[in-house]
Structure formats: C-alpha cells, structure tokens
Amino acid sequence: MEWETVIGLEVHVQLSTASKLFSGSATQFGAAPNTQANIFDLALPGTLPVLNESALAMAVRFGLAIGAHIGKRSVFDRKNYFYPDLPKGYQVSQLDFPTVGKGQLTITLEDGSEKVIGVTRAHMEEDAGKSLHEDFHGMSGIDLNRAGTPLLEIVSEPDLRSAKEAVAYLKKLHSIIRYLDISDAIMAQGSMRCDANVSIRRRGETEFGTRTEIKNINSFRFVEKAINHEVRRQQDVIEDGGRVVQETRLYDADRDETRPMRSKEVANDYRYFPEPDLLPVVIDDAYIEAIRVTLPELPDARKARFISDYKLSEYDAGVLVATREMADYFEQVAQATGDAKLAANWVSQDLQGLLNKHHWDITESPIQADRLADLLKRIQDSTISGKIAKTVFEAMLDDTASVDSIIESKGLKQVTDTGEIEKLVETVIAENPDQVQQFRDGKEQVIGFLVGQAMKLSKGKANPAQVNELLRAKMGS
Amino acid sequence: MALDKSEVAKIAHLARLHISETEADEVTNRITDILALIDQMQSVDTDGVDPLAHPLDVVQRLRPDVVTETDERERLQTLAPASQDGLYLVPQVIE
Numbered sequence: 001m002e003w004e005t006v007i008g009l010e011v012h013v014q015l016s017t018a019s020k021l022f023s024g025s026a027t028q029f030g031a032a033p034n035t036q037a038n039i040f041d042l043a044l045p046g047t048l049p050v051l052n053e054s055a056l057a058m059a060v061r062f063g064l065a066i067g068a069h070i071g072k073r074s075v076f077d078r079k080n081y082f083y084p085d086l087p088k089g090y091q092v093s094q095l096d097f098p099t100v101g102k103g104q105l106t107i108t109l110e111d112g113s114e115k116v117i118g119v120t121r122a123h124m125e126e127d128a129g130k131s132l133h134e135d136f137h138g139m140s141g142i143d144l145n146r147a148g149t150p151l152l153e154i155v156s157e158p159d160l161r162s163a164k165e166a167v168a169y170l171k172k173l174h175s176i177i178r179y180l181d182i183s184d185a186i187m188a189q190g191s192m193r194c195d196a197n198v199s200i201r202r203r204g205e206t207e208f209g210t211r212t213e214i215k216n217i218n219s220f221r222f223v224e225k226a227i228n229h230e231v232r233r234q235q236d237v238i239e240d241g242g243r244v245v246q247e248t249r250l251y252d253a254d255r256d257e258t259r260p261m262r263s264k265e266v267a268n269d270y271r272y273f274p275e276p277d278l279l280p281v282v283i284d285d286a287y288i289e290a291i292r293v294t295l296p297e298l299p300d301a302r303k304a305r306f307i308s309d310y311k312l313s314e315y316d317a318g319v320l321v322a323t324r325e326m327a328d329y330f331e332q333v334a335q336a337t338g339d340a341k342l343a344a345n346w347v348s349q350d351l352q353g354l355l356n357k358h359h360w361d362i363t364e365s366p367i368q369a370d371r372l373a374d375l376l377k378r379i380q381d382s383t384i385s386g387k388i389a390k391t392v393f394e395a396m397l398d399d400t401a402s403v404d405s406i407i408e409s410k411g412l413k414q415v416t417d418t419g420e421i422e423k424l425v426e427t428v429i430a431e432n433p434d435q436v437q438q439f440r441d442g443k444e445q446v447i448g449f450l451v452g453q454a455m456k457l458s459k460g461k462a463n464p465a466q467v468n469e470l471l472r473a474k475m476g477s
Numbered sequence: 478m479a480l481d482k483s484e485v486a487k488i489a490h491l492a493r494l495h496i497s498e499t500e501a502d503e504v505t506n507r508i509t510d511i512l513a514l515i516d517q518m519q520s521v522d523t524d525g526v527d528p529l530a531h532p533l534d535v536v537q538r539l540r541p542d543v544v545t546e547t548d549e550r551e552r553l554q555t556l557a558p559a560s561q562d563g564l565y566l567v568p569q570v571i572e
Contacts, residue, residue: 017542024545033563034554038546042553054542075530082493084567096528133569141564269491279537280530 002203005231006211007160007196011173013152013183014127014191015058021126021150022049022092022278029189037129037144043087048277055150056281058182059099059124060291062152065176065298066119068103073282074124076275084142085129093153095272098123099281100152105176106300107168108318117169118157125151152182158197158208163227167220170194171322175299179324187219194223198230199244209234210244214258217251226251230258302327310340319348325362329369336373337380346372350393367396374403388412388460415462418470421454424462425470428453439475447471479509 020027023040040047063070075097078090100122106114129144154173160166174192177185185192199211212234217226229251234244249258297305299321306317306327320330326347334343351372355362375392378384384392384407395406407413415421428450429436439446447468454467485505489496496504550563559566 019542019544019546024540024543026544026546032550034550034565035548035563036546037553038549039553050540051537052542053539056539080491084570097530131570132564136561136564136566136569138569139559139566140569141561142567143564271491274530276531278531279533279535281539282536 003200003231003235004203004205005162005227006158006199006201006208007163007166007227008158009154009156009160009166009169010195010197011154011156011170012127012193012195013154013177013185015055015150015152016181016183016191017052017054017058017150019052020148021052021055021124023047023148025148027149029184029191031145033141033143034145037147041087041144041148043089049092049275051278051281052150055124056099056283057291058150058180059122059152060283060288061180061182061295062122062154062177063100063103064288064292064295065180066100066103066105068119068122069101070283070288071097071099071101072284072288073097073280074099075280076124076278077272078275079125079270079272081270083128083131084140085131085144085147087129087144087147091126091128092275092278093125093272094123097280100154105169105172107165107172109168110164112314115159115165117159117165120155120157122152122154125153127151158199163224163231166196166227167224170220170223172299175322179296179298181296190218193218196223196227196230198227198234200231200234200238210246212244212246212258213248214251215248215261218253222251222253225253225256226258229256233258296324299327306330310334310344312340312344316344316348319352320344323362329362329365332369333373333376336370337376339376339380342376342379343373346376350390354393354397367393371396371403378403378407382414382416382463383407384412384414385460385464388414391460412461415458416466418466421458421462421466421470424454424457425467425474427457428471429474436475480505480512 014027017027019025020041023038025038025041026036028036040049060070062068074094076092077095079093079095080090082089098121100119102121103119104116105119106116108114127146127149129142129147132141132143135141156169160169174185177183177192183191187193194217196214196217197211198214199209201207201209212230214226214230217223230249237244248261250261251258303317303321306312306320307314310317312320321327329351330343330347333347334340337343351362351365351367354360354367355365372393375389375396378392379386379389392403392406392410392412395410396403399406401409415424432450432453435446435449439450450471451464451467454471455462455464458467482501482505485496485501485508488508489504554560554563554565557565
C-alpha cells in the first residue's frame with residue numbers, strides 16, 4: 001500500500017520582549033522561580049491586563065515578512081481550562097480575529113526544488129507557567145515566571161508531505177524569526193516549540209485521514225523522528241484493520257515513540273469567548289507601513305542577491321543565508337578579499353566545520369571575519385598555499401596575533417625562491433630515478449608523484465606551481 | 478433549545494462547579510430559559526453586522542515594553558498555603 005503523509009505544524013515562538021504580554025514583569029530566561037511573577041501574573045483579584053506594544057509590533061513584523069494579511073482589528077479571547085500553572089483559569093489568546101492572517105513561506109526540498117507552504121494564521125497569546133512534579137512530598141511545585149510571556153503561535157496549512165519537509169519548514173521559520181530578531185527561537189530552551197498534526201491517506205485520495213497531534217517536540221532532529229515514528233504507527237494501525245483515533249500524543253525522545261496523553265491531561269472544550277478585560281486592538285496603514293520599512297533583507301532575498309552578485313551556487317548561497325550572522329560574516333570576508341567563491345568555501349566549510357566541532361554559534365567564533373579575510377589575502381598573494389592556510393587557521397584559534405606574524409613565527413611562508421626550489425627538485429630527481437625514467441618515457445601522471453615528493457620535502461611550503469614547472473624543465477620535457 | 482441534566486453536569490464539571498442532585502433540575506430550567514432568550518435573539522437579521530468584541534466603543538491602549546515590576550516573591554508567597562524553594566506548592570495534578 002502506498003501512503004501519503006499529511007502534516008501541519010503549530011509553532012509557538014516566545015517573543016523577545018523585556019516585559020510580559022500584559023504586565024510589567026520581566027521575562028528573563030533562567031531567573032530564580034517566581035521572582036518574575038507578580039500580582040497580575042498570579043491572577044490576584046482586581047488586576048487588569050494592558051497590552052505590550054512591542055509584542056504587537058513583533059507580531060506585525062512577522063506577518064509582513066511572510067506576506068500575510070495583517071489584522072487591522074484584532075480581538076483577544078479567553079481559552080478556558082484548569083491547570084495549576086495557569087492561575088487565571090484561562091489563557092488569553094486570539095481566535096477569530098488574529099493579528100496575523102493568511103501568509104506563506106517557501107521551503108527548499110532536498111532535490112533543490114522549491115515548495116510554497118501556506119501559513120493559516122499567527123496569533124498572539126500568553127504562555128503558562130511550569131509545573132514540577134518531583135520531590136515535593138506528593139505536591140507539585142509551580143513556577144510562574146513564564147506565565148504571561150508573549151507567544152506568537154504560527155499555524156501552517158496541512159501542506160507538508162514528509163517529516164523532512166516539516167523540518168525544512170521549521171528551519172525556514174526559525175531563520176526568518178532570527179532575521180527579524182523577534183525571538184531567540186532556541187528549541188532546547190523552549191523559546192521555540194513545535195506541535196505536529198499528522199495523518200496519512202492512500203496516495204491519490206483527496207480527503208484527509210484522521211489526524212493525531214504530537215506535542216512535546218523540542219529539537220529539529222526530534223521533529224523528524226517523532227513524525228516518522230507516528231507515520232509508521234498509523235500505517236501499522238490501518239494495515240492491521242484498525243482506525244486511527246483522533247488524540248493528542250506525547251513524543252518520548254528517550255524511547256523514540258509517541259504515546260497517548262492521559263485523558264486528564266487533555267482539555268477538549270475550551271469555551272472561548274471574547275476577553276472582556278481587553279478592548280479590540282486597532283492599527284492603521286501608517287502603523288503597518290512604519291514597521292514594513294524597518295524589515296531587514298530576508299533570507300530568500302539575500303540568497304537571490306548572493307547568487308546574482310557573488311555568482312554563488314544555489315547550494316552555497318542557501319547554506320550561507322541560513323542565519324543572518326553567517327550571511328553578514330560571509331559578506332564581510334567576500335568584500336575584503338574580492339573573491340566570493342574563496343570566501344564562500346572557507347566560511348561554509350572550514351569555519352562551519354570548526355563551529356560544529358566546538359558547538360559554537362558563529363557569534364562565538366574566535367576567528368572574526370576580518371582575520372579570516374587577512375588569511376585568505378595571503379593565499380591570494382601566494383604567501384602561503386591553500387593547504388598551509390589550514391594550518392594557520394588552526395593556529396589562529398589559540399593565537400590572537402596577526403595572520404602575518406603567525407605565518408612568520410611558525411615559518412610557514414611559501415618558498416618562492418627559485419634557488420631553494422631548484423635544490424628541492426634536484427634532490428627529488430636524484431632520489432627517484434625510476435619515476436623520472438617513467439616520466440621521460442611519456443608517463444605524464446608521474447609528475448604528480450614527483451611534485452608530491454618535493455612538497456613533502458619542503459614541509460608543504462614550496463609553491464607547487466613553481467615545483468611543477470622546474471621539475472619539467474630539469475627532466476627535459 | 479433545551480438542555481438536559483447530563484449536559485448541565487458536563488458544563489458544571491468544565492467550570493469545576495459542584496451542583497447537587499437537588500439543584501440540578503432548577504439549574505437546568507434556568508439555563509434553558511436563558512437559551513430561549515438567545516433563540517429569540519438568533520432570529521434577528523445580523524447580516525453585515527460585525528460581531529461585538531466589547532460593549533465599549535473604544536480601542537485598546539498599549540503600554541511601552543518596560544519592566545515596571547520588582548521581585549516581590551517573599552511577600553506574595555506569604556499569601557500561599559504552601560511554598561518551597563521559591564515554588565508554590567499545590568496538590569499533585571498527575572498521579
């Protein structure tokens with residue numbers, strides 16, 4: 001049986017405001033429990049919400065970035081459920097009139113083709129607190145620091161057809177959010193969270209199958225694993241003659257499986273109604289335009305510019321624009337050296353490799369863009385070879401001296417002195433009579449071996465082009 | 478539209494209200510009366526009328542994104558029945 005997977009994602013993003021959505025409490029990550037939970041966040045009687053203007057501006061900023069309809073009149077609603085980390089007994093959210101309506105973003109698939117994914121809506125809401133269930137002698141501990149932190153919930157259309165597409169969408173969303181600087185969007189810290197609605201149907205079928213919602217997915221890798229697991233589970237259920245039950249399931253990363261949430265954890269009737277403590281939020285064209293002019297160049301536009309201005313490949317450009325910081329870094333190196341291809345190779349391979357190895361963010365790189373550019377300039381003017389440059393690059397990690405003094409002090413300068421190279425070449429010819437004869441007999445490829453021997457003898461410092469030339473001259477070809 | 482007692486029981490449960498067997502009939506009748514009023518309102522032609530979000534015809538004012546609250550945990554936790562390590566303690570919700 002051939003199955004098609006249908007996925008829609010609900011992504012919660014914590015907006016990086018200084019204060020909460022409806023109160024003046026701080027939103028710092030990692031603060032001691034309940035030190036950022038004040039009378040409003042605790043839902044003490046008589047407190048009233050006042051909307052944070054930055055949270056609204058950030059939501060509009062996101063909407064404009066995905067070409068979405070911006071709600072000029074948005075309305076907050078109460079979503080009612082009981083849980084100890086929600087002291088008011090309702091979450092303030094937006095139901096029928098969200099700030100951000102229909103929009104779209106484009107993802108790049110593995111084969112390089114592009115696909116447009118619809119965004120149904122993005123609404124503002126407040127986060128809940130945290131419950132800790134261990135170590136309190138049969139009680140639960142409640143930390144309300146997070147209660148009231150502004151969230152943007154971004155809901156996609158069921159346009160995704162595989163776990164890989166879901167990851168590509170999530171990464172694209174992450175990239176746009178980071179370019180817009182409206183959230184840290186760190187999945188491991190919960191400032192970006194993902195729920196996946198997953199169903200399967202027979203290929204060619206137009207109706208959707210029954211879907212399940214997977215919660216608790218907290219890394220890009222787990223998104224793929226959780227969805228793939230759930231798809232296999234649904235296939236097994238149907239192929240065994242069963243039916244998929246519409247339910248909410250939790251992803252358990254340790255066991256790589258999803259399991260149904262206990263019925264007590266599921267609130268199925270939220271009884272939404274307009275929040276009487278808040279008035280409709282009304283914005284005009286001037287407000288929207290004032291935000292539009294502050295939008296940065298976004299990843300898609302930047303990628304297109306990298307391809308046309310720097311003649312980069314689709315792939316290289318895609319890698320380099322993934323984060324705004326990486327793209328900035330690359331541009332700085334490319335402009336300083338005037339060689340975009342060289343800059344792209346070093347940034348996307350050597351530098352990226354280094355960052356991955358140490359789990360560094362590019363902003364934590366010990367080698368800044370201007371220093372990498374200095375290094376590449378020494379390849380360009382033949383002071384060092386590309387291979388030696390890698391040795392210098394390693395040395396630059398612990399040595400903050402200038403590129404030139406590292407090359408000098410480690411004696412890595414390329415040997416271009418003809419006299420020295422001549423000596424090398426003569427030694428190689430004397431030590432490898434067989435290969436020299438083979439070359440003279442017309443076995444052209446032996447030259448590679450001989451150049452290699454000379455390079456080895458020079459500890460990589462000889463200029464390979466010069467070695468090649470002199471070898472040929474001495475062997476009489 | 479009329480409600481039966483089991484629907485009232487469900488609504489009461491969602492709102493965490495306890496309604497005793499003796500009160501159930503009366504509450505059911507009262508809610509049914511309210512629904513009759515709503516039925517009457519439903520017959521009004523509201524085509525082209527935007528749903529009312531708030532009875533006041535004014536719009537929301539915004540506040541600047543500034544932290545105005547300080548840490549009052551110690552004072553606030555004196556109000557709570559139980560707390561430990563800075564956390565509010567509540568009866569366990571997951572068994």
